[in-house]
Amino acid sequence: MSSTTLPLPQDPVRGPTTLLRAVRRRDPILAGFGLALLALAIVLGVAAMLDPRQLHGEDVWAKPAKFLLSVGLFALTSAWFAGELPEARRRAVPMRIVRWTIIGAGTFELAYITWQAALGQPSHFNESTPFHTVMFALMGIGAVALTATTLPLAREIARHGTGLSPALRLAIVLGLVLTFILGAGAGVAISVHGGHAVGGIPDHPGLPLLGWSTAGGDLRVPHFLGIHAQQLLPLAGAALAAAWPERARPAVWLVSALFVLVTLAVFAQAVAGRPLIGM
Template sequence: MAAATTALPTPRRSLLRAPLALLHAVRRRDPVLAGFGLALFAIALALGLAWAFDARQLHGESVWAKPIKFLLSVGLFALTSAWFIGDLPEARRHAAPIRTVRWGIIATGGFELGYITLQGALGQASHFNNSTPFHAVMFALMGIGALALTATTLPLAREIARHGSGLHPALRLAVVLGLGLTFVLGAGAGIAISAHGGHAVGAATDAGLPLLGWSTSGGDLRVPHFLGIHAQQILPLAGAGLVAAIPRQARLAVWAVSALYVLLTLAALAQAMQGRPLIGL
């Protein structure tokens, strides 16, 4: 009986083992950047509690919704970058390009998130808020910071391309393409949002999809922006799956999947600019 009772918690421990192992692995790969990403997740959790007790709304959603979404997005960006840094030789992890990537993410991400969270706490808009010269300057600086944040993928992609020899060639290609397209597509869609004066096109007046908030009544430029920014995760994951499934043809398959991903993102951008809803894809 004692042995049987002791064995009962084993499945629960097994469920926890994989996430904990992943957490330890990313912290070993880059402790500073991983610590930053995990701190952002912890702050997002704290703001989630604030959301539960604070009924204030801004533009139809909780004042804490935008800070939480940005904290989670930048946190994932930081953790993914930390993971890829771990694919480099030890000497390259401390080279100037990677130090620029590491501290560039922390500086630009910290600045943007700090201002977004402050504005949320004040019940005021952070984006497209030109109500005073101060808010206009801060909005402009956020745009510069966001562009600089996504640009950190470029030196990291170059380092992986040149020094990531420990990766399967197809997976290395997927990582490099994912990082490069994160800047090209993610920043490109972000610039389109700024040029348009907001993310909504057409009759985008509905509450949108849960959590994401994407409009289902009109065009929403956040969709291609989301696809672009998360090429950093999606294409390397696809590459890993292709290497496991078809190792000999994986490199060609990575090129094909990446091309389809670009077409999907451009189609989402064109759809949004035409004022067509998400379900029109």
């Protein structure tokens, strides 16, 4: 029996509590890791209200809080998709590698970002000492390893996610693959450029919450879209499979192609030094 929405038939989602129980059943280790990161993000949100220090125009705790939220969501989404696999595949070597790479690479990167924030120092592009240079390089390796876990997970879903409708399975696989191609690709572009800002005014206030530049190009915009293909395309696939089951697969291909074009367009806009939203 195939499902046309993200929840499995045995995991009806009627509210946040039910959703949390469902994701914890699917992969308790990854789900526990993701939920712990979200809880820590809340703690840092409180710290931001108590600590007036600023770094590059924003609260010192803003960056670690955003990274905690992003990696936490990444881990929870991966845990949900793992639940679409047979138990034997969830216990197999590929999924063990995926699970512990997410936890290991995520923990390392988040610990260093948070430690640097506590010191009031930047974590990214900080090459002020040999130690900071090495840590920044290791962070880059960790970030690539983290996003690369989407590839074996996509392969597992493509081969063994037989309980899913064809359109939803396609959307999950495409979302995972594009997360690595677009998300990691934009991350590499940021690293090669030496930062996310292209033109604009240094330390100019950005968009609320997101912090994206309103005075120049910002490579974080395509990076954000790429990283969250992991969630956006499967959600679109679930909606299409439910509303238009007969033509859902071609529609998933179309939506995915449009998503790639939009991401490339905002990347070109950032490279040209133009903000997504000018102020």
